[in-house]
Amino acid sequence: RLTLHLDQPGAAVSPGLYGLMTEEINFSYEGGLYGELIRNRSFKDSAKTAAFWSLLPGGSTSAKATMSLDKEKPVGPALPVSLRVDVTEAGDGVGIANEGYWGMAVRPNTTYKGSLFARGSGGSGQPLSVSLQSKDGKTVFASAEVAAPGTEWAPVHFSLVTGAGVQPTADARFVIRARAAGSYWFSLVSLFPPTYKDRLNGNRPDIMQLLADMKPAFLRLPGGNYLEGNTFSQRWDWKKTIGPVEQRPGHLSPWHYRSTDGMGLLEFLGWCEDLHMEPVLAVFAGYVLNRDYIEAGPFLQPFVDDAVDEIEYVTGDVHTKWGARRAADGHPDPFPLHYIEIGNEDGFDASGSYEGRYAQFYDAIKAKYPQLHIISTVGGKDGLGGRFPAPAGRTEIVDEHYYRNAWQMEENAGQYDHYDRSGPKVFVGEWATREGDPTTNFNAALGDAAWMTGMERNSDLVIMSCYAPLFVNVNPGGMQWRSDLIGYNALTSFGSPSYYAQQLFSTHLGDSIVRLSWENIPTQTQQLTAKDSAAGVQPKKIDALFFSATRDTKKGVIHLKVVNTQGVDQNMMIDVAGAGKVATAGVAWTLNADSPTETNTISEPTKIVPVKYGVRGLGKSFRWTFPAYSIMVMDIPFT
Numbered sequence: 116r117l118t119l120h121l122d123q124p125g126a127a128v129s130p131g132l133y134g135l136m137t138e139e140i141n142f143s144y145e146g147g148l149y150g151e152l153i154r155n156r157s158f159k160d161s162a163k164t165a166a167f168w169s170l171l172p173g174g175s176t177s178a179k180a181t182m183s184l185d186k187e188k189p190v191g192p193a194l195p196v197s198l199r200v201d202v203t204e205a206g207d208g209v210g211i212a213n214e215g216y217w218g219m220a221v222r223p224n225t226t227y228k229g230s231l232f233a234r235g236s237g238g239s240g241q242p243l244s245v246s247l248q249s250k251d252g253k254t255v256f257a258s259a260e261v262a263a264p265g266t267e268w269a270p271v272h273f274s275l276v277t278g279a280g281v282q283p284t285a286d287a288r289f290v291i292r293a294r295a296a297g298s299y300w301f302s303l304v305s306l307f308p309p310t311y312k313d314r315l316n317g318n319r320p321d322i323m324q325l326l327a328d329m330k331p332a333f334l335r336l337p338g339g340n341y342l343e344g345n346t347f348s349q350r351w352d353w354k355k356t357i358g359p360v361e362q363r364p365g366h367l368s369p370w371h372y373r374s375t376d377g378m379g380l381l382e383f384l385g386w387c388e389d390l391h392m393e394p395v396l397a398v399f400a401g402y403v404l405n406r407d408y409i410e411a412g413p414f415l416q417p418f419v420d421d422a423v424d425e426i427e428y429v430t431g432d433v434h435t436k437w438g439a440r441r442a443a444d445g446h447p448d449p450f451p452l453h454y455i456e457i458g459n460e461d462g463f464d465a466s467g468s469y470e471g472r473y474a475q476f477y478d479a480i481k482a483k484y485p486q487l488h489i490i491s492t493v494g495g496k497d498g499l500g501g502r503f504p505a506p507a508g509r510t511e512i513v514d515e516h517y518y519r520n521a522w523q524m525e526e527n528a529g530q531y532d533h534y535d536r537s538g539p540k541v542f543v544g545e546w547a548t549r550e551g552d553p554t555t556n557f558n559a560a561l562g563d564a565a566w567m568t569g570m571e572r573n574s575d576l577v578i579m580s581c582y583a584p585l586f587v588n589v590n591p592g593g594m595q596w597r598s599d600l601i602g603y604n605a606l607t608s609f610g611s612p613s614y615y616a617q618q619l620f621s622t623h624l625g626d627s628i629v630r631l632s633w634e635n636i637p638t639q640t641q642q643l644t645a646k647d648s649a650a651g652v653q654p655k656k657i658d659a660l661f662f663s664a665t666r667d668t669k670k671g672v673i674h675l676k677v678v679n680t681q682g683v684d685q686n687m688m689i690d691v692a693g694a695g696k697v698a699t700a701g702v703a704w705t706l707n708a709d710s711p712t713e714t715n716t717i718s719e720p721t722k723i724v725p726v727k728y729g730v731r732g733l734g735k736s737f738r739w740t741f742p743a744y745s746i747m748v749m750d751i752p753f754t
């Protein structure tokens with residue numbers, strides 16, 4: 116039996132409870148959200164070869180050409196290397212081809228905007244041709260000519276327009292062909308499809324739409340190991356991620372591939388603007404993944420100054436130094452900002468230097484921006500942050516991270532019910548049920564949903580949360596971290612069952628928490644590992660059903676969420692105590708599966724999606740059956 120206590124006052128629900136976390140992992144931007152189609156556009160992915168580029172022989176057997184990386188006469192400091200192509204016999208046209216990120220998406224009636232830097236010698240003044248074509252070269256989807264390059268570097272812009280007859284495909288490559296013998300140099304070769312809201316240097320519309328459908332409140336940017344980098348030189352150095360892309364050097368991400376930094380600070384902010392999210396700005400805090408750190412003091416100060424400058428870039432008006440720089444970069448209006456996070460997972464810094472580093476950042480930021488709320492990455496109750504106490508006297512919010520299996524999520528779904536309310540607020544800055552690969556399965560969604568009921572019941576304390584990792588490119592080699600929320604290849608994208616669980620929760624959230632009580636709830640029994648069984652460990656029993664409820668006081672609707680983790684229907688009484696009137700009809704959404712291992716995939720993207728339907732027979736006291744393996748949201752009108 117479940118009772119919804121409308122007769123008792125409810126604490127306010129945090130309006131920022133559900134947000135997004137982002138970092139370059141699993142080809143999140145490169146080959147993911149960032150629209151760029153050309154892989155290794157600046158020829159930096161390998162020091163030895165032009166990775167992801169190939170030389171195409173001309174149609175005639177006499178064609179002869181070589182290609183090599185060249186450091187002579189670079190375009191500029193951020194583009195120190197170019198691709199040199201020496202054509203001795205052009206035949207019908209010698210070419211170079213880029214294979215993209217596991218192919219390139221080509222669609223009908225679409226304009227692709229391209230640009231490159233080129234120079235040449237010889238070439239008889241013949242134009243170059245550029246095209247999008249099938250990987251075997253047999254089908255040309257779109258082509259254009261660009262003027263023969265001169266002897267000095269110059270940018271070239273072109274458009275490739277596909278016709279109505281083109282079938283959507285990822286089986287495509289980008290080709291540049293020369294028709295005359297000569298030497299040619301290329302750098303920063305770029306090709307963009309239409310982007311979300313037509314932003315220049317923007318994002319893939321299909322993935323943005325999946326995110327928009329979650330109605331996230333904020334973006335933690337950039338989070339995770341990506342902020343820190345393996346070494347100091349590989350940290351996320353925001354000043355190197357702004358301005359024209361040809362001035363961004365890019366860097367090696369800790370997830371073993373290069374980031375062009377085409378997705379830079381202003382692009383993150385544009386992403387926030389497009390989805391009406393607020394940035395939660397994570398600043399580099401002087402600790403890197405190889406455990407190197409800079410203690411508080413004068414050597415840390417340049418990093419603190421960088422963080423203060425970064426806040427000015429985000430929020431300063433055009434009369435400030437960095438606000439003026441943002442305006443020059445194309446965005447005169449400041450962005451809203453309320454939260455700053457100092458570092459990422461600094462509980463791993465066994466030296467204990469975080470307390471001093473945190474204090475130095477905190478004091479400098481608060482001195483200039485007293486209105487900002489500061490988040491500490493240690494001091495939470497999780498195994499990681501909990502190694503060290505929260506930095507003394509200055510901790511407002513702690514970031515806790517949880518990566519667990521479904522049982523652990525369900526076992527701990529009530530952990531915040533018992534947290535001390537007099538301490539810091541909690542930001543669950545990374546959490547996920549890690550079951551399923553590359554994206555999560557339905558059992559993970561059940562664990563996630565159980566966990567979210569706990570965050571919602573306690574959203575006076577848990578003011579923000581975001582799942583991680585958000586993205587994965589599902590191609591072989593695309594994943595560095597399993598069990599991700601949204602998967603994609605070059606052409607299409609899909610939400611995992613966990614995605615739909617989160618979407619249901621975040622789009623049905625009231626402004627006031629409804630206190631709940633329950634009794635006689637069926638239980639589930641822990642499945643032990645063979646080792647634990649052999650060691651005589653006794654399996655635990657926990658609840659099999661999980662609940663949360665919030666009310667929208669303006670609309671007069673209760674959003675009831677019930678998670679049934681077991682393979683049998685559960686019938687129970689629901690009492691609404693203290694309501695004047697409860698409608699007999701409402702609306703419900705159910706996300707369920709026949710088996711917990713079922714999932715969505717790139718070829719079966721919507722196998723598990725919420726089903727919406729009208730419900731009758733509600734009231735102040737009613738009986739309801741919650742289907743086996745299900746996550747249900749019920750909107751109940753009341754006065």
Ligand code: AHR
Pocket residue numbers: 138140338339340341459460545583584596
């Ligand atoms: O989300 C994957 C990684 O998990 C993040 O980069 C890091 O913060 C955490 O350890």
